[in-house]
Amino acid sequence: MRRPIIGLGAQTNTRLHVEPAKRTSVGLEGAALEMRLRQKRSSAFVEAMTRLDAGGVVASKQQVQELIDRISAEFPELAELQLPLGIVSKCYLGNPYEVHSLDRNLAIIEHYKRGQSLPNGMEKARRLALHPGYAYIEVYTNMMCAVTHTGEVSIIKE
Amino acid sequence: MVNRVRPIIHASPEAAARMQEELDRKIEEVQKQTTDESLARSFPDWDLNPPAVLVRRRSAKP
Amino acid sequence: MADQVVSRADLSGINSSLRSLDHSLNTISNNLNVVAQQVAAVSMQVSSVEQQVEMTKNDLDRLAAEFREFVRQDALHKNLQLAETRLVKIRQELENKFGHYEEVRRRAIGILQAVDTSLVRKETIGLASEEQLLAAPRYWLAPCLVALSAWLNDNRELAERAVMEALRRDDEKTSLFFALVTRRGGRFRASSAWLERYLGQQDPNELKREIVVLVDAFANGIFGLEARKRCGMLIRSWLEELSQKPGFVEAQREQWKNALRAKAAALDPTKFPHLREYSPTWPQLQQALEGAHLHDIIYQYFNFILTQDVVPTKDLAAAVDQLLDVLVREFDAEELPLRREERINELIIQQNGDRQAAEQLFANERVVEERLDFTQLLTNFAMYPAESKASVATQKLAVALSKDWILEAHRDLTAENRNAVPLDIEITVDEWKGVSRDGGNEAELVEQLDRHLQEKKKEALKRNRPGFMNWLSLAAGLGFLWFGLETRFLLVVSAICLIVFVYGQIKSATNKKKIVREFAELFENHKQILLAVLSDIVDYRREYEAADANSVLIGELLEPVTPDQYVYSTHDSARTVI
Helix, strand or coil: CCCCCCCCCCCCCCCCCHHHHHHHHHHHHHHHHHHHHHCCCHHHHHHHHHHHHHHCCCCCHHHHHHHHHHHHHCCCCHHHHCCEEEEEEEECCCCEEEEEEEEEECCEEEEEEECCCCCCHHHHHHHHCCCCCCCCCEEEEHHHEECCCCCCCEEEEE | CCCCCCCCEEECCCHHHHHHHHHHHHHHHHHHHHHHCCHHHCCCCCCCCCCCCCCCCCCCCC | CCCCCHHHHHHHHHHHHHHHHHHHHHHHHHHHHHEEEEEHHHHHHHHHHEEEHHHHHHHHHHHHHHHHHHHHHHHHHHHHHHHHHHHHHHHHHHHHHHHHHHHHHHHHHHHHCCHHHHHHHHHCCEEEEEEEHHCCCCCCCCHHHHHHHHHCCHHHHHHHHHHHHHHCCHHHHHHHHHHHHHCCCCHHHHHHHHHHHHHHHCCCEECEEEEEEEHHHCCCCCHHHHHHHHHHHHHHHHHHHHCCCCHHHHHHHHHHHHHHCCCCCCCCCCCCCHHHHHHHCCHHHHHHHHHHHHHHHHHHHHHHHHHHHCCCHHHHHHHHHHHHHHHCCCCCCCCCCHHHHHHHHHHHCCCCCCHHHHHHHHHHHHHCCCEHHHHHHHHHHHHHHHCCCCHHHHHHHHHHHHHHHHHHHHHHHHHHHHCCCCEECCCCCCCCEECCCCCCEEEEHHHHHHHHHHHHHHHHHHHHHHCHEEEEEEHHHHHHHHCCCCCCHHHHHHHHHHHHHHHHHHHHHHHHHHHHHHHHHHHHHHHHHHHHHHHHHHHHHHHHHHHHHHHHHEEEEEEEECCCCCCCCHHHHHCCCC
């Protein structure tokens, strides 16, 4: 996708920006990790994660990066490897789309139709993502965090 | 939509306060019944209280 | 052959030799008899000796046994005597070193048991002096007694000084003593303060069994209204401390998950009969729905606990009073070694010197100091009140203290349940398979069913067609007809063949009608089943959704509950921000 070369202008960048170099490489262990993940999510974060389709069917690289930065900012104590693999939530673009995902590693947002499987181990979050009780689902290698609209977290382990 | 067949606990703070009072009353009643009268009558007006010294826990044996 | 003359003299010589030989043989024979007799005699003597040896052995055994018994009895006797002597010595030593302790105990019991004021006063006279403290210099109960009697004699200065001394000797026991005494005497502000002091010294990792009685007591207001609130908060700080241990919170959550899951009830077996019969997905559907129904069950359970009336009873006060009696009669740590010696020697005497039996009894008597896991206690109080004999107030306290773990466990269970609901529901009618999500794709499925049955009908019709044999019989009939023009007999055969052919054709035709009719019926029948299953699916989804929605109730119910306000919460304070 080509980078827009006009319109960048003199914008004061007030968005969050986390330096990846400063992130701890150790992170948290076992019980402490789970305890941290169970902490309520900030409402700004929940808000941002439910609006993955704010950019329409195709999101700009900048928008995707911003979302990824937000994830990093929400969990400053965690090591890079411990951050979620991706976010899955209900898609409001309408038929035929059902869910969409934010893949952290690939830095893309994809929308999926019914019957279309999510790749990279994120399919397991589909069912919960479709449930009205949850705002979005954080996908990790061996578990999922289901987050409500008020930020409360439930953990489902494999 | 939540279908609430029964109200959660009590509908008003007044009702709760009333029940609290009722309970307090019952507690006081039982207190009267289980107090040793002769002992109670023998005490002077003032209370013998523990000192306000900070309490250290008995050494926790591993 | 020469004639030989045998001289007689030679024969007689031989004769006499033979005779003497014979004589010798007789002698030998007689001797042998004698020997035989003697052998027999010896043999008899030998068995006689054997018998005697046997008898001697028995005697020896018996003698040995008697001897051992004698030794045993002697030992027992010695043990007995030793124990008697020792006991006397020990009791003397106890009297010398700890005689005053018994005196202190006696007077304490006297004050506590006195049923009228004059008796109380009588006991306290002579106690309100510092000399008492010197008589039992290390016993914690002595200064407590001085303090108590000073208090009863309105001597504030002495009372407070004695309290300080008592606390110096044993803070824990002193605190418990005054908590219990002031309660008995109706001084509830004081008893609340003392109880807090006592509880504050407890290690939540290792609680003594008395804790159960004390918790039940203060939760029911036995120690006063203040105590109920403040001790509840104190216990909550225990839990906060315990929560610092790694893995502790996780263990609580798991414990609560199991306890909550155990309350699930089986689904009504008459519900969703069509889904049950025609869907291979039914087991997952059933489990998911049962899990959703659990929300309401859990809500009703906790709601019941929180809205039940607390009825304080006298029994709890009696149990608390008993604690005081035990505390006062307890031997002090210093006396214990001697007291144990005393006891074991008493038992030896009782068992007539049998040391082993005495030691066994002694071991049985020692009350095992059982330390409790407080959090297991809490879960039991809240979820299994009948088994753990918890009063209503204690149940409420336990719920209030465990609130966070209950909510987390419930949230996890909810997510697990929602994750387990099948999105696609399989339908199997006979050989036909279909899939539906919410029962809304009726037209599509009916068409699929129709197509499937049409296929089957085609196959059936194909099979029904008159086969090779039928055409063969036609051919045979015609053939035989041709040849039968000459031979009559073949005409008959031909006729038979033709009849067989015609019969086959008719049968096939009627079967065809039958098949068509049957498939039409089958289609109707299966369609009805399909529609019924779809209707069940609609009902299922609706019921699940309604049951699932109840999960918020538990959060709303438990969020506002706190250990200092755990009896009645208000609806208003349960507002959630969405």
